[in-house]
Amino acid sequence: MGAAASSALTGLSLPQLRLSLVLPGLAQPRAAWLGAAALGLAAAAALGAAAWSSRGPRWRRRRRRLQRRLRQVGTVAQLWIYPIKSCKGVPVNEAECTAMGLRSGHLRDRFWLIINEEGNMVTARQEPRLVLISLTCENDSLILSAAYTQDLILPIKAPTANVVRKCRVHGLGIEGRDCGDEAAQWITNFLKTQSYRLVYFEPHMRPRNSKQIQDAFRITDKVAYPDASPFLILSEASLADLNSRLEKKVKANNFRPNIVISGCGIHEEDSWNEILIGDVEMKRIMACGRCILTTVDPDTGIMNRKEPLETLRSYRQCDPSDQKIYGKSPLFGQYYVLEDPGTIKVGDPVYLLDQ
Numbered sequence: 001m002g003a004a005a006s007s008a009l010t011g012l013s014l015p016q017l018r019l020s021l022v023l024p025g026l027a028q029p030r031a032a033w034l035g036a037a038a039l040g041l042a043a044a045a046a047l048g049a050a051a052w053s054s055r056g057p058r059w060r061r062r063r064r065r066l067q068r069r070l071r072q073v074g075t076v077a078q079l080w081i082y083p084i085k086s087c088k089g090v091p092v093n094e095a096e097c098t099a100m101g102l103r104s105g106h107l108r109d110r111f112w113l114i115i116n117e118e119g120n121m122v123t124a125r126q127e128p129r130l131v132l133i134s135l136t137c138e139n140d141s142l143i144l145s146a147a148y149t150q151d152l153i154l155p156i157k158a159p160t161a162n163v164v165r166k167c168r169v170h171g172l173g174i175e176g177r178d179c180g181d182e183a184a185q186w187i188t189n190f191l192k193t194q195s196y197r198l199v200y201f202e203p204h205m206r207p208r209n210s211k212q213i214q215d216a217f218r219i220t221d222k223v224a225y226p227d228a229s230p231f232l233i234l235s236e237a238s239l240a241d242l243n244s245r246l247e248k249k250v251k252a253n254n255f256r257p258n259i260v261i262s263g264c265g266i267h268e269e270d271s272w273n274e275i276l277i278g279d280v281e282m283k284r285i286m287a288c289g290r291c292i293l294t295t296v297d298p299d300t301g302i303m304n305r306k307e308p309l310e311t312l313r314s315y316r317q318c319d320p321s322d323q324k325i326y327g328k329s330p331l332f333g334q335y336y337v338l339e340d341p342g343t344i345k346v347g348d349p350v351y352l353l354d355q
Contacts, residue, residue: 087131125293172209229335241267274353
């Protein structure tokens with residue numbers, strides 16, 4: 001009952017209330033009371049509608065989620081952030097899921113990029129030894145490191161005096177704040193091939209639109225320097241099945257997933273349309289077509305150019321109807337995007353949201 005209705009009732013004693021319902025002479029008070037009650041109910045309805053509206057689409061999705069049946073399909077076994085595109089991954093036990101990928105403290109997934117003098121991205125496809133370079137965070141500083149190389153300490157944020165460079169990632173333009181001459185020289189000295197620079201994507205910069213890269217994505221899906229998607233999911237069962245076909249075993253890091261799932265069937269991740277991990281809801285978009293980068297050994301930085309790619313091609317080709325999308329690239333792992341943000345942890349159950 002609304003506040004106006006409560007006020008009207010307070011102003012009437014119990015005898016008056018009874019008489020107003022019986023005596024014709026009291027019809028006017030009765031009408032006034034009913035009008036006040038109606039106003040109160042209308043006000044309550046309006047407040048309820050406003051509350052519903054203010055909660056927004058995320059709350060409504062959560063309400064719909066509660067009405068669905070949840071079925072556990074696996075468990076989070078590993079979480080990986082790759083701060084610099086094509087460089088070494090950083091394992092974490094917990095990460096925040098944002099629309100543009102995983103975040104743990106100051107480290108964000110593929111928010112740093114190595115470019116050549118023309119501003120084009122450089123990956124392990126061209127420089128396999130990139131997989132030996134790591135970027136970690138310690139005591140509010142960033143640390144560039146690699147085996148047999150002295151570490152370089154960088155500030156968390158590149159100075160605003162540093163130039164903002166125009167870069168290109170898979171043909172699309174994007175900006176990056178230059179991380180300075182020391183970082184550029186460190187990377188150039190390590191690779192010993194040509195001059196390179198390190199840039200950082202700042203949150204106020206315009207991201208790339210995933211739909212311009214692959215039409216399957218939504219117009220709202222954005223990324224900084226990843227190939228196309230903010231999240232790549234792979235299962236331990238799929239990896240084990242691949243390794244059962246290989247002479248030399250490979251690791252999950254050959255495929256650079258963000259989330260590795262245990263406890264599910266082989267390639268079961270290919271069929272999950274929507275999943276729930278903790279309070280994070282994700283939607284599957286498409287499979288990940290694999291390239292020569294998978295043949296780089298993440299421990300040695302040596303590219304063999306054959307395995308595991310050739311074996312994958314023998315049994316993981318796309319349906320002929322999808323060749324316009326994937327061509328001859330074998331499929332391994334799935335691209336997901338965020339529906340509801342939140343935090344996920346190693347050990348979290350993974351639920352399938354029934355449609």
